[in-house]
Amino acid sequence: MRIAVAMLAGVVLALLASFGVVRVITTSQQDPVVKPLYNYGTR
Amino acid sequence: MSRGSAAVAAGTGLVLGLLALGPALAPGFTLAYDMVFVPHPVFDRETFGLAGMLPRHVPSDAVVTALAQVAPADLVQKAILLAVFVIACVSASALVPSERRTARLAGGVVYAWNPFVAERLLLGQWALLLGYAALPWVARAAARGEPRRLVLALVPAAVGGFAAMAVSGLVVLVVGLHRPRPGRSVGVGRSGERRLPWLLAGLLVMSLPWLVPSLARFSGVPADPAGVAAFAARADTPFGTLGSLLLLGGGWNAETVPPGYGAAVTAVPWLCVVLFALAAYARGGRAAGLRGLGAAALAGLVLASLGAVVPGLLRWAIGLWPGFAVLRDGQQYVAPLAVVVAVGIGVAVDRVAGRRPELAALALLVPVALLPGLAWGAGGRLAAVRYPADWSRARAVVRAAPGDVLVLPWEAYRGYAWNGGRRVLDPLPRFLPGRVILNDAVRVGTGGRRDLRMAVEDPRARALDPLIRSGAPLTGALRARGVRYVAVDAPEEFATWAGRLPGAERVVTGPDLLLYRIPGAARSRAAPAAQWPTAIASFTTFAALVWSIRLLVGSLLAQSSPKEP
Numbered sequence: 001m002r003i004a005v006a007m008l009a010g011v012v013l014a015l016l017a018s019f020g021v022v023r024v025i026t027t028s029q030q031d032p033v034v035k036p037l038y039n040y041g042t043r
Numbered sequence: 044m045s046r047g048s049a050a051v052a053a054g055t056g057l058v059l060g061l062l063a064l065g066p067a068l069a070p071g072f073t074l075a076y077d078m079v080f081v082p083h084p085v086f087d088r089e090t091f092g093l094a095g096m097l098p099r100h101v102p103s104d105a106v107v108t109a110l111a112q113v114a115p116a117d118l119v120q121k122a123i124l125l126a127v128f129v130i131a132c133v134s135a136s137a138l139v140p141s142e143r144r145t146a147r148l149a150g151g152v153v154y155a156w157n158p159f160v161a162e163r164l165l166l167g168q169w170a171l172l173l174g175y176a177a178l179p180w181v182a183r184a185a186a187r188g189e190p191r192r193l194v195l196a197l198v199p200a201a202v203g204g205f206a207a208m209a210v211s212g213l214v215v216l217v218v219g220l221h222r223p224r225p226g227r228s229v230g231v232g233r234s235g236e237r238r239l240p241w242l243l244a245g246l247l248v249m250s251l252p253w254l255v256p257s258l259a260r261f262s263g264v265p266a267d268p269a270g271v272a273a274f275a276a277r278a279d280t281p282f283g284t285l286g287s288l289l290l291l292g293g294g295w296n297a298e299t300v301p302p303g304y305g306a307a308v309t310a311v312p313w314l315c316v317v318l319f320a321l322a323a324y325a326r327g328g329r330a331a332g333l334r335g336l337g338a339a340a341l342a343g344l345v346l347a348s349l350g351a352v353v354p355g356l357l358r359w360a361i362g363l364w365p366g367f368a369v370l371r372d373g374q375q376y377v378a379p380l381a382v383v384v385a386v387g388i389g390v391a392v393d394r395v396a397g398r399r400p401e402l403a404a405l406a407l408l409v410p411v412a413l414l415p416g417l418a419w420g421a422g423g424r425l426a427a428v429r430y431p432a433d434w435s436r437a438r439a440v441v442r443a444a445p446g447d448v449l450v451l452p453w454e455a456y457r458g459y460a461w462n463g464g465r466r467v468l469d470p471l472p473r474f475l476p477g478r479v480i481l482n483d484a485v486r487v488g489t490g491g492r493r494d495l496r497m498a499v500e501d502p503r504a505r506a507l508d509p510l511i512r513s514g515a516p517l518t519g520a521l522r523a524r525g526v527r528y529v530a531v532d533a534p535e536e537f538a539t540w541a542g543r544l545p546g547a548e549r550v551v552t553g554p555d556l557l558l559y560r561i562p563g564a565a566r567s568r569a570a571p572a573a574q575w576p577t578a579i580a581s582f583t584t585f586a587a588l589v590w591s592i593r594l595l596v597g598s599l600l601a602q603s604s605p606k607e608p
Contacts, residue, residue: 009405013412016309031141037533038454041076041166041296042488043277 044137046533048144052151056132059155060125062411063164063420067124072117073420074467076299076456078167080120081474082430084108091577094478096501099204102581103170104473117427123169130176130199131155135382138179139389140330141358143396145403150389153320154179158292158304158313158411159381161417162374165299167467174207175378180212182382185218186333188238190245194591201249201584205257208250209369210378213346214339216247217379219599221335225596242422246588251580259573266409268358273487274372275350280310284351288344290317291381294374297490298466301416302424313413320387327390328383335446340383340397343376428462430474433553437530438475439527440550440558445477446527447567451540453482453511457533461555471530478567480526482511518546518561525567529559543608 044052072080081387090105092098110119135154136147155176163172180196182357193215200207212387219239239362247254279300290313292304303309324337349357350373360367370376388406396403411418420426441448450471458464472479484499499505510520519606521529529547531540537557544559551558 004397005402009402013405013408016312016412016415031289037458037464037466037535038452038456038486039488039494040456040485041298042490043273043295043297 044147048136048147049133049207049552051144052136052148053129055101055151055156056129056149057125059152059411060128062419063128063156063417063421064121064124064425065159066423066426067420068121069427070117071429073124073425073427074167074409074462074470075165075425075465076167076296078169079468079470079473080116082106082471083530084116084118084258084473085476086113087477089478091471091581092260093574093577094254095260095503096483097260098253098256099206100170100468101256103173103202103204105252105581123173124164126166127160127169127176128155129198130173131160132311134177134179136389138183138333138382138386139577140327140332140352140386141389141393143393143403145396145400145407146389147404149392149406150385153316153388153410154211154381154385156414156417157381157384158290158301158414159231159377159420160302161301161304161414162279162294162296162299164292164417165301165421166296168201168206168375171206171210171375173203174211175381177377178211178214179382179385179425182214182218182333182336182339182373182379185215185242186221186335188219188242190238190590191593193242193245194249194587197245197249198588205250205253205369206372206375208246208253208588210343210375212246212250213343213376214336214379215218215242217339218333218335219243220339230280245587248584251584252577255576256573257579259440259576264601266361266368269495270368270497271350271354271357271361272396273485273495273497275354276347276374277351280305280314281307282310282314284324285348286314288347288374288377289380290314291377293347293377295372295487299450301414302422303416309413316388316409316413317384319391322387323391323394324383327394330390333386336383336386340380343379346370346376348368382591424465426463426465430470431461431553431555432475433551433556434471434532437551437556437558440560441528442476444527445606446564447474447477447525448479448528448530449521449526450479450481451511451529451531451534452533455481455483455485459532459555460534467531470560471532478503479530480507482508484508512535512594515543516545517543522561522564525565526560527564529561531557531559553607555580 084107086108088094090108092101107119132151132155136151139147141147162173177196177199184193184196197211219242223262274295275286276288277295278287279292280287280290283294349370357370392403392406416422450469455468456466457469458466469481472481480503482499482504483501485497487495489495499508527590529544531537534554547559547561549557550560
């Protein structure tokens, strides 16, 4: 039972991590330059 | 907590820091928003808040400058950033009322790796994060009513400066106000009725380095109420602004949300984790001996939401007294809630570990799995770069013949190509020696509508503002006002500003920076500044630190027994 619970939790964590990594890679491939150049940031 | 457990927590924090910083640990400097480190920094009036600007970087700049005298400045930056993760993991672990190492580590990991840390790190607010990292120590020292221990615990926040001390002050005030149960002591410190004044005295002494220059600032303390709309918390999850704050996010800047954060697939599980942690804290968190911490977290949540929920009230308050401007960027006050969440996670894992140790071990991975966007410098948003050679040449010129420097374009932030277009507060005031005049009025984009502009704060920049915006030639007026150099650090505007500097001599020409010398510029007269009060204030803080350091640093790591009140 313990092994089954651990496997299930591991699968859920792996799915979440995979999703996150894909999002990170997708976002990091975008041009980091944001116009206009002189803003502190954008809300 | 045993020294072995503390070492494990420190190692875990170090691993988390390495994972989060990634490319920022390469040789060079990481420049992002408010995070500005420069090679070979030197002490000057600005370092101590004596140049007329608000002392936002006091004493953090002074500490960095001092450390950079014994180690390369880029290494100092990396050490400080890693220290944030190590201190956060160790201090939060020490607060979890459990004998199980897994439970303590779970609290430490979630405290070092969450949306608050991610958004503030990407915003470059390392000084605030230093105070955040040590907040669990501050909470425990305040709960025990020990001023000496509190002074020691406040050192990271004191290094950070006013924002870090404001958050720590909230915790000290609320926890200190909390009356212990009748007939029970408050640890080894003073009795409940007498402890608050001593705690506040400790807070005051550790705030002196930035408080005295603020009060002595010869042009007053300006505060633009327009900042309320610019810096109010905003929703970065599907749960609205308040929900986002509850999840420890909700920072004002949409650009500093870590990649992937806020999507329902991760936000919903993270919401479940936070609610689970809060429930666990409500049931078992009191065992940590931190009565009042929950109230501090609630008060912080209320302060964090003011700008978003009742902006008119905050604008009115700032108009009444500019000091209320510390509440404009309210999201920073959810930090005490992060402490509660960390303790709650630890309590929950402690209960699970008895029956399902494998699940407890997996809990250590949950924060990273739900927020993978922080990893590897948030997907490259943090990365080390080297300053261009032009900048070093300009510094050599100004150092050889000192004089005031005006920085153009007339904006505070830049997106240099050599920094990958990442926004950063213009580093020239720290890079060049002497007085450097920069337009410190920040501009915040609103995604379509007109940008929000804050007022200029530096008195000398305020005096030059109409001239520079007029479009008229600058050379003669700058000469009369004692400006000896003009540095232009945006290649796309080289031609524009060259046309407004007739007669100025170009002394540095490069692809990234032009430096002009204005012939015959008079030496400007420095405005009187409160040097002696500031020096006395810094000495007093240092003396308090020496007084407190008689406590062994290791005592901070001592476990707060579950039996303690």
